Amino acid sequence: MIKFMDDDFLLSTESAKKLFSSCRNEPIFDWHCHLSPQEIYENQTPTDITALWLGGDHYKWRAMRSMGISEKYITGDSSSHEKFQAWAHAMPYLIGNPLYHWTHLELQRYFDIDEPLSAASCERIWEETNRKIQSGGFTPRALIEKSHVACVATTDDPADSLAYHQLLAKEADFSCKVIPAFRPDKAVGIDLPAFLPWLQAMEQRAGQKITDFTTLCEVLKERIAFFDSLGCRASDQALSYIPCVRMDKDKLNLIFKKAIHGETLTAGEIDGYKTELLRVLAKEYDKHGWAMEIHIGAMRNNNTKMFRLLGPDTGYDSIDDAPVAVGLSRFLDSLAVEDSLPKTILFCLNPKDNYVLGSMLGNFQNDEAPSKIQFGSAWWFNDNIDGMRQQMRALMNLGVLSKFVGMVTDSRSFLSYPRHEYFRRILCDLLGGLVENGEYPADFDTLSEIVRGVAFENAKQYFSLTDE
Numbered sequence: 001m002i003k004f005m006d007d008d009f010l011l012s013t014e015s016a017k018k019l020f021s022s023c024r025n026e027p028i029f030d031w032h033c034h035l036s037p038q039e040i041y042e043n044q045t046p047t048d049i050t051a052l053w054l055g056g057d058h059y060k061w062r063a064m065r066s067m068g069i070s071e072k073y074i075t076g077d078s079s080s081h082e083k084f085q086a087w088a089h090a091m092p093y094l095i096g097n098p099l100y101h102w103t104h105l106e107l108q109r110y111f112d113i114d115e116p117l118s119a120a121s122c123e124r125i126w127e128e129t130n131r132k133i134q135s136g137g138f139t140p141r142a143l144i145e146k147s148h149v150a151c152v153a154t155t156d157d158p159a160d161s162l163a164y165h166q167l168l169a170k171e172a173d174f175s176c177k178v179i180p181a182f183r184p185d186k187a188v189g190i191d192l193p194a195f196l197p198w199l200q201a202m203e204q205r206a207g208q209k210i211t212d213f214t215t216l217c218e219v220l221k222e223r224i225a226f227f228d229s230l231g232c233r234a235s236d237q238a239l240s241y242i243p244c245v246r247m248d249k250d251k252l253n254l255i256f257k258k259a260i261h262g263e264t265l266t267a268g269e270i271d272g273y274k275t276e277l278l279r280v281l282a283k284e285y286d287k288h289g290w291a292m293e294i295h296i297g298a299m300r301n302n303n304t305k306m307f308r309l310l311g312p313d314t315g316y317d318s319i320d321d322a323p324v325a326v327g328l329s330r331f332l333d334s335l336a337v338e339d340s341l342p343k344t345i346l347f348c349l350n351p352k353d354n355y356v357l358g359s360m361l362g363n364f365q366n367d368e369a370p371s372k373i374q375f376g377s378a379w380w381f382n383d384n385i386d387g388m389r390q391q392m393r394a395l396m397n398l399g400v401l402s403k404f405v406g407m408v409t410d411s412r413s414f415l416s417y418p419r420h421e422y423f424r425r426i427l428c429d430l431l432g433g434l435v436e437n438g439e440y441p442a443d444f445d446t447l448s449e450i451v452r453g454v455a456f457e458n459a460k461q462y463f464s465l466t467d468e
Contacts, residue, residue: 004116005104010385010425015442016432020425022448026455027150028420031234031463032181032293032408035140037154037164039414040178041171043139049129050080052138053106054087056412058315063099064090065315075310081126088122098384098422105418110143140414144176147417150456151177151465153234158184158223159201165230177465179231182224182290185238187216188277190259191270199260211260213252213273217280224284233463235285236293237278240300240320242327244334247272275331282335286342291463295379296324296357297349319350319381328360332373336364343369343462345405347376351390358398369462371403379410383419388426402450405459424455 011017046052054060061074064086072078073086094100107113111129115121132138137146144152156162160180168178186198203210206219224232245268247255255269265273285292299320301307306316328346335341341364346357354375361373375395378387395401407423409416428451434440435447459465 004114005101005108010422011429011432013429013432013436015435016425016429018444019428019432019447019451022444023424023428023451023455024421025148026424026452026457027148028409028417029456029459029463029465030149030152030409030417031405031459032155032236032410033152033416034155034410034412035152035414036412037156037162037168037178037180040140040144040152041164041167043141045136045139046133048080048084049126049133050084052133053413053415054083056313058313059099060087061315063094063097067093075314084126085119085122088117088125089119091117092119101422102416102419105421106415109418109421110138110146110415141174141176143414143417145174149176149417150460151179153179153181153232153463155183155236156180156227157198158182158187158220158227159198159205161205162227162230169230177231179233180227182227182232182235182285183238184220184235184277184281187220188237188239188274190255190273191265195259211257213256213277214249216256217277220281221284224281224288228288228290232288232290233465234291234293235281236295237281238295238298240296240298241322242294242296242324242331243271243274243278244327244330245271245275246334247276252276278331279334282342283338283340286335286340289343289464291343291345291374293345293347293376294328295347295349295376296328297322297353298380321350321352324348324353325356325360328356329363332360332364343372343374345374345376347379349380349382351378351382351387354391354394355398358394361399370458371400371405371462374405374462375399377404377407377423379408383410383423385426388423389430392427392430402453403458404454405462406454406456420455424451427451427454 008017011020064074067090069086069090073083091100091103103117107117111132113125113128115125117125162180165178165180168174186194189195199210202219206222210216210219252273255265255273258265282292297320298317300317301312302318303316306314332341332344346360348354348357357375361375364373366372375391378391382391392401395404407420409419431447431451435442
């Protein structure tokens with residue numbers, strides 16, 4: 001009898017099953033996510049399964065729109081029950097979509113529900129999930145601890161006060177560390193409408209006017225030191241392409257003044273500003289021992305009408321196809337020649353760039369850390385079975401998978417941690433297949449060390465996460 005998503009789910013060989021048993025209970029280091037530190041601190045019980053499951057989840061929203069479901073039942077003013085019904089009706093038709101697997105892993109792991117979600121089971125699952133939510137154990141902290149998460153690194157703007165991180169650091173009864181991660185996108189995006197409002201917020205936080213590029217850099221260095229004092233171990237830059245246009249400080253100060261006076265900047269000026277600001281930041285990351293994450297290739301807010309209605313991060317982004325190799329090489333090299341290239345994790349959203357990034361790693365490795373330059377996990381549109389396999393195969397072919405820092409949750413949901421289990425199953429099936437095919441010996445001591453490393457230990461070492 002074929003069992004639906006049973007204990008051997010995605011594990012097609014005995015070797016895969018054996019490997020998964022050695023890593024399935026490893027802790028999780030959630031080193032790139034979008035969870036709210038305020039929600040973690042306030043630790044409220046969600047009102048119902050819809051608030052916990054569908055609120056803010058643009059992955060689900062995109063799928064529902066593709067099913068022809070009205071926006072009323074997605075982000076509109078329909079009731080929680082109606083929105084859940086719409087999701088349940090869509091679920092059986094999402095065959096092959098990772099959302100189908102994630103949904104049922106979450107039902108199994110958090111609610112002990114093995115029944116597939118559908119229109120037929122909708123009311124039973126609605127009643128059972130809400131009964132369990134109200135009975136307790138579904139606050140953010142409870143879900144994090146149940147998921148065996150050792151550390152969460154949230155995504156935080158340089159202008160953020162980090163007040164909730166300071167409060168969480170005093171919570172002795174919460175076993176998970178919550179640390180900030182530095183996200184300077186609004187500082188880098190001098191060409192975007194959000195830049196001037198962000199600059200005003202940054203001035204208020206810094207307590208001083210920022211009238212030139214030099215002052216901006218000094219303020220950001222101070223913020224990096226502040227983030228570091230609260231345990232920050234990583235930065236994150238989201239770039240649709242990699243700029244690399246070198247400019248001197250006088251030119252950069254002129255560009256900055258043009259921007260704050262509302263003057264139009266040329267493409268060259270924009271790229272010069274972005275290049276030099278990113279270089280300044282990268283040098284500071286290196287001084288503090290941080291990792292620099294570079295997420296490449298998102299084309300954001302494609303639907304102007306819906307952007308005006310709902311704002312960003314609502315399901316209207318897609319994959320860009322801008323060239324990557326030349327700009328990335330020149331940018332990394334500009335830091336390496338000055339001995340100031342930090343640990344770096346390169347993510348590509350377009351799978352056409354898997355081998356571009358996979359081959360780029362070897363250009364800048366050294367003995368500062370095992371696989372100092374990392375190829376980040378299959379991300380966003382690629383965190384599915386095919387995408388993960390393709391990313392890991394590229395890394396195996398071109399680098400050292402054994403030192404890979406593994407999966408990122410990249411989520412706003414406290415129920416998203418079974419994605420790590422999903423990743424671990426795919427990893428173990430991939431490596432188990434090599435054993436079964438005679439491509440690697442049945443050395444399960446070494447193999448178990450490898451999968452435990454990719455699951456948790458490599459990231460713990462790479463980000464210098466302590467047990468304190």
